[in-house]
Amino acid sequence: MTAKRNIVLVGFMGTGKTSVGGKLADMLGMRFVDMDDVIVERAGKPIPRIFAEDGEPHFRALERRVVKDLAARRGLVIATGGGVVLDPANIADYRATGVVVCLQASPEAILKRVEHDTNRPLLDTDDKLGKIRTLLAARQALYDAIPAQVWTDSLTRSQVVAAVMALYRKPPVA
Ligand code: S3P
Numbered sequence: 001m002t003a004k005r006n007i008v009l010v011g012f013m014g015t016g017k018t019s020v021g022g023k024l025a026d027m028l029g030m031r032f033v034d035m036d037d038v039i040v041e042r043a044g045k046p047i048p049r050i051f052a053e054d055g056e057p058h059f060r061a062l063e064r065r066v067v068k069d070l071a072a073r074r075g076l077v078i079a080t081g082g083g084v085v086l087d088p089a090n091i092a093d094y095r096a097t098g099v100v101v102c103l104q105a106s107p108e109a110i111l112k113r114v115e116h117d118t119n120r121p122l123l124d125t126d127d128k129l130g131k132i133r134t135l136l137a138a139r140q141a142l143y144d145a146i147p148a149q150v151w152t153d154s155l156t157r158s159q160v161v162a163a164v165m166a167l168y169r170k171p172p173v174a
Helices: 017-028 035-043 047-054 056-071 082-086 088-097 107-114 128-144 157-169
Strands: 006-011 031-034 076-079 098-104 148-151
Touching: 006 017, 006 082, 006 088, 006 157, 017 031, 017 076, 017 157, 031 035, 035 047, 035 056, 035 076, 047 056, 056 082, 056 088, 082 088, 082 128, 088 098, 098 128, 098 157, 107 128, 148 157
Parallel strands: 006 076, 006 098, 031 076, 098 148
Antiparallel strands: none
16 A cells, blocks of 8 residues: 655645644544644744744754655645745655645735734734735745645635645646
């Protein structure tokens, strides 16, 4: 029996990667892994402290290592951090052993999801919507470059789960 390819969810913060990934894993009987949780466990401190005490480059280095480790495994549903697309090697590694699916949402929908969250250092500002727009604009081309896409604004979580499952069963030819 060949082991199942991973399902790798990428997308901006607040696009639903963790909530969709957990449900998908339950439904498919696969193991769910949230990359941010692995990073926090390995660093021994929460993400805002990693950014504040060690800097973003250090966080990206930890993130890169976690990608390499998870991409070497099979049968996982992986929720990535929103910045995983910044290093093309991350996406290349994940594509080698899994189907990468990008969840997208409008800045307004993202804001609703992250408004009261204090765990995202990049959005730790009074003008959250402005920061979401700027960051998203800077990364949009990287998200758009992923062949499998789900626009989530008008979908329920179950509908997003179904859309990802369909893309996993029949991935677009890149
Ligand atoms: C980040 C997204 C976060 C987390 C870190 C940096 C980003 O993950 O990895 O705060 O650069 O977009 P989520 O997308 O799960 O919020």
